[in-house]
Amino acid sequence: MVVWLKRGLGLALLLLALWGMDTAATNYLEPTYYTLLVNIGRFVILAVSLNLINGITGQFSLGHMAFFALGGYAAAVVTKMVGHRLFGPVPSVSEGIPAFWYAWFAGSLLFGGLVAAVVGLAVGLPTLRLRGDYLAIVTLGMGEIVNIVIQNQEWIGGALGFADLPLFVRPGTGIFWIYLVAVATVLAIRNITQTTHGRALMAIREDEVAAQAMGVNVVRYKVLAFMVGAFFAGIAGGLYAHQQGIITPRDASFVRSIEIVVMVALGGSGSITGSILAAAILTALPEFLREAVGRLPYEQQEGARQLIEQLQMVIYALLLIVLMLVRPQGLLGARELSLRNLLRRRKPRSAPEPSG
């Protein structure tokens, strides 16, 4: 009884805090920074959910954005096609969206997540029985398959993308939704790691054969982790589609997935706070660079902006290579940033760092 009271109170406080944050950001932040905060939230969801697959379970998925796109398309179908037919067009944020639309939107996000999870099951079940590196190729291929399948579906916009979607994630509501999901993702995945299920996942990462010998159902747990990761990526896709008003098949491509892989690798495979940190840094950095370009003389701006676009992936690639050569466990390794750990740092550490 007391536990539920505490949880209810916590949830109420969280909702209040998010609402306050959103109101403050809508009123006092420039739109660019509002969008940056929303983008950071999205990449936090993506990086933390990929971390469950790549970091905590030690598998290697290169198709996270395929789940993102699938979730985005599924949610968009629910709001734009089904919702439109049932309730008529969605009013814009400035006109005020009735509450039932937000409930419908939440439902569409869940549906998007479920679609992504089911596809994750269908792809994961045959592949996760095999050695790790096959998963990399199959998930990569899955991204391309999703890309091509969607390109051939004219009823959801084909190659040009599914456009004119209702905008739920805009100043006034965007931060609330994104960070609600981000907090839910982080809590869910943190809680998973602290249960027997999470221990089983980490055991698989450390040594699959040994885990199996200890009675862990390796395939089942790997598929489970894959599905949970896909679920949250799908929800992130739904949020993105209703932030941009468009989602395109290219969002599924493996080139985009690499960005998320870099975030997880940089933050430290297995460290949730590491993923959050890396997602925030890698999202904010290009934005601040673009900001700096704005101060250049006007004639140089266009060239500098192009250079940043072109150099971004080169820098990501170099970062990835150097990181693997110098510090393969990432910035934080498998450790977590927390107040308790920071305070405890004064004492000499005795526990060896887990390898992996």
Place this chain on the structure above:
Amino acid sequence: MPGSAHHLLEFVQHLINGLYLGGTYALIALGYTMVYGVLRLINFAHGDVVMVGAYVALFAAAGLHAPAPAPWYQTLLIFLLAMAACALLGMLIERVAYRPLRQAPRLAALITAIGVSVLLENGGQLPWVFGSQPRSVPELVPRVNILPTAWGLSVTPIELVTIGVTLALMVALQMLVQRTRIGKAMRACSMDREAAYLMGIPVNRVILVTFALGSALAAAAGMLIAVKTGQAHAFMGLMLGLKAFVAAVVGGIGSIPGAMVGGFSLGMIEEMVAGYGFSSWRDAIAFVLLILILLVRPTGIMGRAVPEKV
């Protein structure tokens, strides 16, 4: 023309196209399978070596002022230059990016390989490297139909050259691996690297040679494809490399004859499926095939099941 004859002609045309396509996949797949054999590493950057090969050929042709079509000795020279340059590139990649990680977990090496691939693609499209626009490649070998138009079939010299060169290189590679000392060393390394090392085989040198050979074959494929399609661009290796990897898995990764069988099978299947009504699905076919083969026979056509060592 009666309908059935027309259908037959169409089929023969797809057969020829499939043979050409399969040859290029097989050439690239060989590099994947050889590296996987000795290192158990998916060399993601291999497809991008194909791209570099195409560009080296392009620059060499420009530097030699090669006319189009070029005399055979010039074409051969450009071809050898591209192969040599990529052999060096392959060795460089191995030495700088992969060797320091040889004792690291396999995932770290795989991530590095992806990093090298992304680096070559995005570095290649920088304005002062290859540029982001596709470059046109001179017609070193003619790409015009040599059959009478009335036949309704199209066979071009570049396709014949590609198929011929592919077969010749495969025979040469097979001889090298089966008949020479270094080939024997490569086979030993792919059976058991530790044991090979203990037997006094210079493992590092063998791995370098493996990368050089694979990359040279990739360059050959890159040049042939670029001459056939008439253009080169920084991302051309991405899809080619992925498909060739699928070909290697279909044939049985780690097996050299498997890569050839897999390459020709994938080329044929892709051409037939795309040719008979699914042309907009062309790039998805390989991946569907990959998932199917992993479901039915994960070791591939010619691969042997290797028990996991603990």
